[in-house]
Amino acid sequence: MPSGTVSARLGDEPVRFDAIGHFFAGFDRNAPESETLFATLSNGQTITRTLAIAPRQWRIERVNVPMRKGGPSAAFMKIRRPELAAINAARAEQTDADGWKQKFIWPVKGRISGLFGSQRIYQGVPGAYHSGIDIATGESGTPYVAPADGVVVLASQKPFSLEGNLLIIDHGMGLNSAFLHSSKIVVHQGEHVKQGQLLGYIGSTGRATGPHLHWSLKWEDSRLDPLLFTGPMP
Numbered sequence: 001m002p003s004g005t006v007s008a009r010l011g012d013e014p015v016r017f018d019a020i021g022h023f024f025a026g027f028d029r030n031a032p033e034s035e036t037l038f039a040t041l042s043n044g045q046t047i048t049r050t051l052a053i054a055p056r057q058w059r060i061e062r063v064n065v066p067m068r069k070g071g072p073s074a075a076f077m078k079i080r081r082p083e084l085a086a087i088n089a090a091r092a093e094q095t096d097a098d099g100w101k102q103k104f105i106w107p108v109k110g111r112i113s114g115l116f117g118s119q120r121i122y123q124g125v126p127g128a129y130h131s132g133i134d135i136a137t138g139e140s141g142t143p144y145v146a147p148a149d150g151v152v153v154l155a156s157q158k159p160f161s162l163e164g165n166l167l168i169i170d171h172g173m174g175l176n177s178a179f180l181h182s183s184k185i186v187v188h189q190g191e192h193v194k195q196g197q198l199l200g201y202i203g204s205t206g207r208a209t210g211p212h213l214h215w216s217l218k219w220e221d222s223r224l225d226p227l228l229f230t231g232p233m234p
């Protein structure tokens, strides 16, 4: 940020920055071709910069079956609403984590069984795109570690209906990681974790067809591709 910046936003999204003006921001899969960064200075002046967003290719699969009809049942939503409230509250938490500055590492090595952004189109009707990356090691119980420093903002006590045992780590500046389907989580709410520290064990709790780690990254409301943080799987 320019020196003297008192507030900033990217499009409509407020952007946080540290004492020396460093910040983190990311673009959603479905972001427009460009976005404007606004920095308002203490003298009232606003500096803008237009950022071009490079398009990417996504794995799209067209299937000749209709998309499943009908929304979730009332009985399901009764269970789901408090789960969503817990997830939203955790993601809104602001901690002193500064993992956002780090080069991220893979939480576990394995086969990538689902790419971020992949999507099925059912007889022309697009389904939701995959919001994270799936890593399969072939068995349950494989340990996984923190990709960067952070603070635990959610470690579910019992499995959530879709995510199973869910762990959310805040990396600071609005950036957070979620890890789904664990067989076991070994860290606790409020705990500071270091990059490489054991977080839990891979499983297939919640809605999962086999043991895998679904890792998703979000900055504010934008879903980000973990591959852009780690580079290719070694």
Ligand SMILES: [Zn+2]
Binding pocket: 114, 130, 132, 133, 134, 214, 215
């Ligand atoms: Zn997944």
